Amino acid sequence: MIRYPNALVQGQTIGLTAPSSGVNPQLHHLVHESQKQFENRGYNIIIGETVWTQHKAASATKVKRANELNAMLQNSEIHAIIPPWGGEILQEILPLIEWEKAQPKWILGYSDTSTLLFALTMKTGIATAHGTNLVDLRSDEWDPTTSKFLDVLSAEGGATIHQTSSVNYQSEWSHDRQPKPYVFNLDTETKWETVYNRPVEMKGRLLGGCMDTIRHLIGTPFGDVKTFQETYLMNEPIVWFLENCEMSATDFHRTLLQMQQAGWFEYASGIVFGRTEAGQEVGGFSTFDALERLAETTNLPIIYNADIGHVPPQMTFVNGAYATIKVSGGKGEMTMTLKK
Template identity: 20%
Template sequence: MIKQPPYLKKGDKIAIVCPAKKLPKSIDSAISILENWGLEVIIGESVYASHHQFAGTDELRTHDIQHFLDDETIKAIICGRGGYGTIRIIDELDFTKFKQNPKWFIGFSDVTILLSHIIAQTQIQCLHAQMPYTFDESTPEALASLKKVIFGERQTYHYSSEFNNQPGVGTGVLIGGNLTLLVMMQGSVSEMDFDDKILFLEDVGEQEYSIDRMLRMLKRAGKLKNLRGLIIGAFNEIAEEKISFGQTAEQVIWDIVKDYDYPVCFHFPTGHIDNNLCMVLGAEVELKVEKNDVQFKYL
């Protein structure tokens, strides 16, 4: 059973850290939003640190995250941004005290490494959601979805897909995140168990051939055959190749998973988009998919 951290209440402390790339802009507006939610915001050393392209050295970022993992007064940790760099520090972090006193860990993109590791190694729920770096561009709905989750309000998502889905109903524990980073976790101690799960995937800046290659790798490894459902989020900012691959990202994905009998939906509002809705990894969910209509709820 995957454990749920305590919900937040007004007055609780939330820490901001940067496990990967440095921040290229101020996040003061995001801090104000979190404070307006009634939270006390603690700024980690890594938030304004700089070491080449990273938010401080590997040692500084590791120490910063470790400090807040261990601090029992901190009730949630949200990553300032993603980028690249989390894989450089993941094996130096000790989650012993985190397991004893669970707290919400929040982020997406490169932070998928931490989310995957937390699910695999601690069996504690965590959140794939907007980060302070993306708050300014976020839809009100995406920010509201994060706020509702951390304060304990159960949610249902409903949307329409232009690309034809594979209808069906599936229930199971939700896992997922950035496709590239999930592939990077395969064969490591940070790899999640895919069997009997509802899997969601998203990615940004990858070309069709790369998406094809990564998904075929997961298929060959047996990661896709025993799912209860597959949620395809945003696959955007795909650079045009000199010679066309001949398929869109959606067509690439559908070609690989069409023979499975579980529900598959496309264009789910999650990923590197303004409307990046909060996804609770480790939560039990129900996915109802019709040809162009999708309903998703936490059980």
């Protein structure tokens, strides 16, 4: 049975910690601006020491990062946790997390943050929210797709949240851009697509994240999908949501093969892939070739170019929640229920 955090309400406290990468001094203003936006909306903010530092691809030592995260997970006065962004080597703190002491509270993010989200849901059955990062919430207005994260975090257990695909997405990144009215420059038309180019519907429990990082949990105690499925999902089907940050087409293909051969897709009812700027062809082999082969070998419906991951904006996908996802005519929609 999945456990959902209590609804986040105005007046409560959000903790900011950096279990992966911290923020270099020249970008500290991004954190301050994001903090201001939450405070303007009625939330209290506590910022951990790790947010302000960065050394050798991480915010701090693995012990310091784990200790700060454990303290926030166990602090009943903190009702949600949002890292500034992802990073590279969050995985090294997973053995140091006190899983059995973690209180159910929302954790939000993507990229390497999804390593923590995935592992926490795997180990404890606590639902986690794969969605936007803190620094992408520094504008006075939040775009309609991104802003749905707050509907999710403020929902009671059992609630249903409906989300639709974005109208446009951002084709290029720039942290120097002034966020008016949104952080993102939504300049390109969004089109969700499916392998075989036909309407698709899939239902099941959501599970996923950034493929570049969660693939390394295969074969570890933090990626035991079979035990998680049997223990917490009672053999319900899984709808996977995945995104490729930096992998070439062949690395992407190898990763999918590894996931499949490790049994991750054994209970799947479908797979949704996010937009990506990665996936460069290798010898004429493309990511679409990989998706076609995956569809052939698994006989699963596959959606791609969805609002997930490093090409914003993002919908919010809750690890453990029950969802129905539909795609037709280039448009996607997801009805997500916080079902135990």
